[in-house]
Amino acid sequence: MLARSVLVTGSNRGLGLELVKQLSASKDPPEFIIATCRTPDKAEELKNISTEHRNVHITQLDVSNESSYGGLVSHVQELVGCQGLNLLINNAGYSPKSTRINMVKWQQMSDTLLINTIAPVMLTKALLPLLSTAASDSALDTLSVKRAAIINMSSILGSIGANEQGGLYPYRASKAALNAVTKSLSLDLRRHNILVTSIHPGWVQTDMGGKNAPLTPEVSISEMIKTLYALSEKHNGGFFQYDGEALQW
Numbered sequence: 001m002l003a004r005s006v007l008v009t010g011s012n013r014g015l016g017l018e019l020v021k022q023l024s025a026s027k028d029p030p031e032f033i034i035a036t037c038r039t040p041d042k043a044e045e046l047k048n049i050s051t052e053h054r055n056v057h058i059t060q061l062d063v064s065n066e067s068s069y070g071g072l073v074s075h076v077q078e079l080v081g082c083q084g085l086n087l088l089i090n091n092a093g094y095s096p097k098s099t100r101i102n103m104v105k106w107q108q109m110s111d112t113l114l115i116n117t118i119a120p121v122m123l124t125k126a127l128l129p130l131l132s133t134a135a136s137d138s139a140l141d142t143l144s145v146k147r148a149a150i151i152n153m154s155s156i157l158g159s160i161g162a163n164e165q166g167g168l169y170p171y172r173a174s175k176a177a178l179n180a181v182t183k184s185l186s187l188d189l190r191r192h193n194i195l196v197t198s199i200h201p202g203w204v205q206t207d208m209g210g211k212n213a214p215l216t217p218e219v220s221i222s223e224m225i226k227t228l229y230a231l232s233e234k235h236n237g238g239f240f241q242y243d244g245e246a247l248q249w
């Protein structure tokens with residue numbers, strides 16, 4: 001089992017949906033998959049998965065609505081009980097179009113930073129007591145996703161070292177900042193035995209990645225799940241792509 005309990009944000013489409021699909025269909029699935037999305041009523045594919053797999057709990061969450069975090073935490077606490085939450089995957093993300101320097105708008109910058117950077121920090125803060133409980137209750141004595149972890153869905157476009165094309169101000173800035181958040185969390189939460197890693201899923205055929213992307217969601221996520229199984233102390237505070245290859249900041 002990858003982890004007893006997993007919470008995925010933005011799980012109604014794209015990579016989040018594929019994560020829930022593959023985790024719920026695995027041979028030894030998590031006991032609790034908390035699949036959050038903005039509009040559960042419209043999440044048809046997710047609803048079908050949850051009808052087939054009773055361990056998939058669809059939960060409403062707009063990550064930019066901080067006032068709803070309290071209710072979410074209580075709901076997750078009720079589901080997972082005294083063993084806490086093992087794995088938080090901050091997957092929900094946003095990428096505005098037309099963001100070259102002469103086009104970029106204030107609102108694009110603030111919306112993107114809110115969803116891609118601020119929300120993962122504040123959601124992590126809200127769920128920290130449940131993650132810490134999982135880490136301290138565990139019989140395991142090393143860092144792992146099975147024990148307790150936060151995975152921030154980042155992007156190679158957030159790598160400053162790999163940026164050779166410019167542009168994409170909101171998205172690049174938000175993911176570079178998310179990577180900085182990953183590093184700080186990995187240091188701050190080490191004493192709680194919580195692993196924190198940034199992962200780039202590859203360029204994937206989703207609404208965000210578009211049809212020309214070389215990877216399907218199936219391949220990206222199946223490789224990523226293998227990588228999640230292998231994460232340990234040496235990966236804490238690092239930046240990796242879906243297949244485990246280390247990336248430059």
Ligand SMILES: NC(=O)c1ccc[n+]([C@@H]2O[C@H](COP(=O)([O-])OP(=O)(O)OC[C@H]3O[C@@H](n4cnc5c(N)ncnc54)[C@H](OP(=O)(O)O)[C@@H]3O)[C@@H](O)[C@H]2O)c1
Nearest residue numbers: 010014015038062063091092093155203204206207208209
């Ligand atoms: N696809 C790629 O090539 C690629 C490459 C690098 C990194 N990534 C990262 O991977 C993650 C998933 O991307 P994707 O390709 O699956 O994108 P996608 O197909 O566009 O899906 C984005 C998901 O994020 C959700 N979301 C957006 N704003 C939200 C909010 N305020 N609250 C809750 N959910 C919200 C969307 O929900 P709604 O349906 O309600 O809008 C949707 O479920 C993102 O963090 C993205 O930056 C993707």
